[in-house]
Amino acid sequence: MTEATKNGAAIAGWRLPYGALLWLLAALLIFAVGQRTVTLHDQEKFIGDFAFAVEQVKGERRLILNLTAGSFVYGVTPEVILPVPTGRFSRGDPSAPQVAQALFDALNSVSEITIAAQTITVAYQGNMEAEQARSRLRRPVNNAVANDRGTITAQVSAAAENTIVFSTSDERFRYAQYQPALVESIEEYDSRAAAEAGSDLARFIVSESRPLESLRLEPTRLVVGYAEGAALEPLARNLREILNDFHPRASLAPSLWLLTAAPEIIPPLLAIAVEPLETGIPLILFTLLMVAVEAGIFFVIPHKGKNNLLIHLLHIAAVFLLFWSILGHEPLWDAILHAIFPTSAQLVHPQGTVIDFAAQHLELVLTSSIYIISGGLFLGVMVTRENFREFLPLVNNVVNSGQTVPTLAIVAIMAPIIGLGFMPAVVALIAYGLLPVVRNTIAGIESVSVSIVDSARGMGMTSQQILLRTELPIASRIIMAGIRTSMVINIGTATLGAFVGSGGLGIPIASGLSMTVDAFILLGAIPAALLAILTDYVLGRLEVVLTPRGLLIET
Amino acid sequence: MIEFKDVIKEYPNGFRAVDNLNLTVRDGEICVLIGPSGCGKTTALRMVNRLIDVTRGEILINGQPNDEFEPEVLRRQIGYAIQQIGLLPHMTIRDNVAIVPRLLDWDEERVRQRVDLLLDMVGIDPGIQGDKYPRQLSGGQQQRVGVARALGADPPIMLMDEPFGAVDPITRAILQEEFLQIQQEVGKTIIFVTHDIDEAIYMGDRIALLRAGRLVQYDTPDDLLALPRDDFVREFVGTDRSLKRLHLISVRDSMMNNVPCCDDDATLQEVTACLDRHHSDSAFVVDAGNGKLLGWVERPALVEYGSLSEAMHHAPAASIAVPEDATAREALSVLLSHSFDLTPVIDAEGVLTGGVSIQRLQDLVEEPGIHAAMQRERGR
Ligand SMILES: Nc1ncnc2c1ncn2[C@@H]1O[C@H](COP(=O)(O)OP(=O)(O)OP(=O)(O)O)[C@@H](O)[C@H]1O
Ligand SMILES: [Mg+2]
Numbered sequence: 001m002t003e004a005t006k007n008g009a010a011i012a013g014w015r016l017p018y019g020a021l022l023w024l025l026a027a028l029l030i031f032a033v034g035q036r037t038v039t040l041h042d043q044e045k046f047i048g049d050f051a052f053a054v055e056q057v058k059g060e061r062r063l064i065l066n067l068t069a070g071s072f073v074y075g076v077t078p079e080v081i082l083p084v085p086t087g088r089f090s091r092g093d094p095s096a097p098q099v100a101q102a103l104f105d106a107l108n109s110v111s112e113i114t115i116a117a118q119t120i121t122v123a124y125q126g127n128m129e130a131e132q133a134r135s136r137l138r139r140p141v142n143n144a145v146a147n148d149r150g151t152i153t154a155q156v157s158a159a160a161e162n163t164i165v166f167s168t169s170d171e172r173f174r175y176a177q178y179q180p181a182l183v184e185s186i187e188e189y190d191s192r193a194a195a196e197a198g199s200d201l202a203r204f205i206v207s208e209s210r211p212l213e214s215l216r217l218e219p220t221r222l223v224v225g226y227a228e229g230a231a232l233e234p235l236a237r238n239l240r241e242i243l244n245d246f247h248p249r250a251s252l253a254p255s256l257w258l259l260t261a262a263p264e265i266i267p268p269l270l271a272i273a274v275e276p277l278e279t280g281i282p283l284i285l286f287t288l289l290m291v292a293v294e295a296g297i298f299f300v301i302p303h304k305g306k307n308n309l310l311i312h313l314l315h316i317a318a319v320f321l322l323f324w325s326i327l328g329h330e331p332l333w334d335a336i337l338h339a340i341f342p343t344s345a346q347l348v349h350p351q352g353t354v355i356d357f358a359a360q361h362l363e364l365v366l367t368s369s370i371y372i373i374s375g376g377l378f379l380g381v382m383v384t385r386e387n388f389r390e391f392l393p394l395v396n397n398v399v400n401s402g403q404t405v406p407t408l409a410i411v412a413i414m415a416p417i418i419g420l421g422f423m424p425a426v427v428a429l430i431a432y433g434l435l436p437v438v439r440n441t442i443a444g445i446e447s448v449s450v451s452i453v454d455s456a457r458g459m460g461m462t463s464q465q466i467l468l469r470t471e472l473p474i475a476s477r478i479i480m481a482g483i484r485t486s487m488v489i490n491i492g493t494a495t496l497g498a499f500v501g502s503g504g505l506g507i508p509i510a511s512g513l514s515m516t517v518d519a520f521i522l523l524g525a526i527p528a529a530l531l532a533i534l535t536d537y538v539l540g541r542l543e544v545v546l547t548p549r550g551l552l553i554e555t
Numbered sequence: 556m557i558e559f560k561d562v563i564k565e566y567p568n569g570f571r572a573v574d575n576l577n578l579t580v581r582d583g584e585i586c587v588l589i590g591p592s593g594c595g596k597t598t599a600l601r602m603v604n605r606l607i608d609v610t611r612g613e614i615l616i617n618g619q620p621n622d623e624f625e626p627e628v629l630r631r632q633i634g635y636a637i638q639q640i641g642l643l644p645h646m647t648i649r650d651n652v653a654i655v656p657r658l659l660d661w662d663e664e665r666v667r668q669r670v671d672l673l674l675d676m677v678g679i680d681p682g683i684q685g686d687k688y689p690r691q692l693s694g695g696q697q698q699r700v701g702v703a704r705a706l707g708a709d710p711p712i713m714l715m716d717e718p719f720g721a722v723d724p725i726t727r728a729i730l731q732e733e734f735l736q737i738q739q740e741v742g743k744t745i746i747f748v749t750h751d752i753d754e755a756i757y758m759g760d761r762i763a764l765l766r767a768g769r770l771v772q773y774d775t776p777d778d779l780l781a782l783p784r785d786d787f788v789r790e791f792v793g794t795d796r797s798l799k800r801l802h803l804i805s806v807r808d809s810m811m812n813n814v815p816c817c818d819d820d821a822t823l824q825e826v827t828a829c830l831d832r833h834h835s836d837s838a839f840v841v842d843a844g845n846g847k848l849l850g851w852v853e854r855p856a857l858v859e860y861g862s863l864s865e866a867m868h869h870a871p872a873a874s875i876a877v878p879e880d881a882t883a884r885e886a887l888s889v890l891l892s893h894s895f896d897l898t899p900v901i902d903a904e905g906v907l908t909g910g911v912s913i914q915r916l917q918d919l920v921e922e923p924g925i926h927a928a929m930q931r932e933r934g935r
Contacts, residue, residue, distance in 0.1 A: 449639070449641075451637060451639030451640070451641040452641045452642075452643060452644070454606070454637065454639075454641060455635065455637055455639075455640070455641025455642075456641070456643070456654075457606060457630070458601075458604060458606055458630060458635035458637070458641075458714075459630060459631070459635060459654055459655050459658065459704075459707075460626075460627045460628070460629075460630035460631035460655060460658055461627070461654075461658065462627050465658070469643075470643055473645045474643070474644060474645055548645030548646075549645075549688065550644050550645045550646060550647065550688030550689065550690065551644055551645050553688055553690045553691060
């Protein structure tokens, strides 16, 4: 025996703490990427086109710019909800509110619009079918007001001819308006030098504007002190250009995001309400903690660790949090999408952030999965019982043929039957996702050999004991595989929910398609794909955890 | 005691699988149900613990009709072992054996002790194999666990449906022997289904031969072999039934104690005298000190060499002799293969204790009465 072979054996005997090494790798990556700062490019998010009212302070070399439009405040949807102004408006009236403008634009024959607190009355001319006019006008109203679609009804007026009346069950019609905002909190610089050492925005403004001597940034005001002899008109114009040119910069270091559920919503509909929560804890701390935990598991309980349920669950939770945190880090999405689509004006969806969509998506998937899993198990168990066996071929056939109906068809069929919104989408998802679970539950229970059930019965187990202690444990692996298939498919299918207004990652995809903004499509598709991979991983781990050990032995 | 009284089983399709069965299994006895495939053995067996319902008639257990019990309660008092074993693959060996005791809510300490005891009894080391899973055991080991499980809560009655049917013949023989030893200790009342007549003869205190759902003959193995009731039985037990009967008799019961034999230090005269006394041309040679069999000597060789030490054939005892506890059938086999008139019989130490001759064996199978008596003597 040579030294070399001895060493070889020793090395073969080593086991590496792979878990800790992987988390270390993740920590290093997050550290490397997090060091970088990127320019945020999304135009929607930072409403360009700053407008302000200029106010000169007499006797002082100071200019006050009161913001009337435009925003830099990142991550907060910069809008306020205001009541729609009431009154009677005719075509061409400049004071007509946005909703009236939209109605005039939608139909040339609209002549006069009367807005009251709860009604919008639209009068049109010509001999158009009332029904047609109603359907043509409904969308602009829905789009222009901030009230929930479900609260708005459109009716052909019975009192007057050629009149459509929109009414809301809310207190009044409202519309959303961007709240102009420059910064989140006041920044004050009394010299050029101070401003040059200040925030990104302050630095940018002084570097672009020569006459500037002092600077105060307020959420809705910009106060500048200027050098003697500066011309005010060009200065104001210049400042607006500067603001429009500025792109905020952000760090790529993500922080830890959690997932919270709002339990109060659960009783009525068994719907899971998912809330993403930013903790403000740097993600890198979390990954380093996981390195320590993994190393601890490896060196302290090396053997038990392999099959310990808690440790499996810890892994699942940790991987989920890492993924969830990355979803939540918007500058990253902005950077990725800007790299892919450098010329795209829109990178972040106006209706929400990635993590909002992902949370809605999870809500949809989890809610439908609860019904799918409980219902699928119930059906599968039922038809394998002695008394209901006669239904087995029927259920089997329905289940198998149901799989062949395209998903979109189910969604399309469901929409007219039960309408639009969250629950209809859930119902459509259930209809489609039930199939793999039922099929695998049946297959799993059928896979339990007759002799095993016979001996269980012969020993005096009751049918319930046979089910719970024999059939389900032995079938668990196949059943879990069905649940896994169902949920992964469900994540893909849930994107179609956007077409029935259920929210979720389908929203950016759908609007990306209709508005031809490719970035939006990816904004929905990438997280959806990641979510599917993650779910597959999580359920794969759970499958191992939940399968009784005796069944994992190969024969 | 298990009694079948006019039991009829008709399956829903009208097929009569068991037809007017009357059968009494005495306490502590193994009753073997045997017959051609499809004759209703399994059906009869499963009616006892109500896995199958009786169509007409009744089955009494210790005098009480079995349908007076809840099926589950009844089954927990009756051990049940099947050919496919049916161990639950997701449970460890221990947990499998503990199923019935746990169903009966025994406390865990008692369950543990019982499981250890049973596993030991069937030759499975609870320490080494107990925490393994069924799939990690060989077929033979699984069968043992199956038997241990059926014995789980110490039921007075056991139903066994071809429990050793799925293993190779050698393992089966070992399992059969071990099971009989266990039965000697536990003395259960057992209904044992098989379609192997040799197994039936070896295991059974009584054999019930069924044909198309009807009981054809119910007798002790020896009587079944000696006095087959009709041609069906005769054919079923086989034309080698005489050989099978030999299988039932031990060498100890069939041997002659007085056989020609001389010490290895005997003189020529002594040996010749011994041969003459027995009217034999050959004699066994044993160690003068401890009586162990060393070989044999023949008259012509004695004449030729003139001394015992030169004339005798040395042979290891194991190759020419049969042990006392072997069956008469094995003795016959040795007789045939060595063309001896008389095969020596030795005890566990190798000491010559007697001999068996072809003539003797022939006498035995010709006289059923003798064996019935012997059978009774053996206390089976
Ligand atoms: N559920 C059933 N319905 C109808 N006929 C049945 C049913 N179960 C068994 N039989 C028939 O009853 C007869 C007896 O069956 P059983 O299983 O008792 O035979 P067996 O003697 O155990 O045979 P084997 O030695 O092959 O195990 C067979 O002919 C079988 O076809
Ligand atoms: Mg059978």
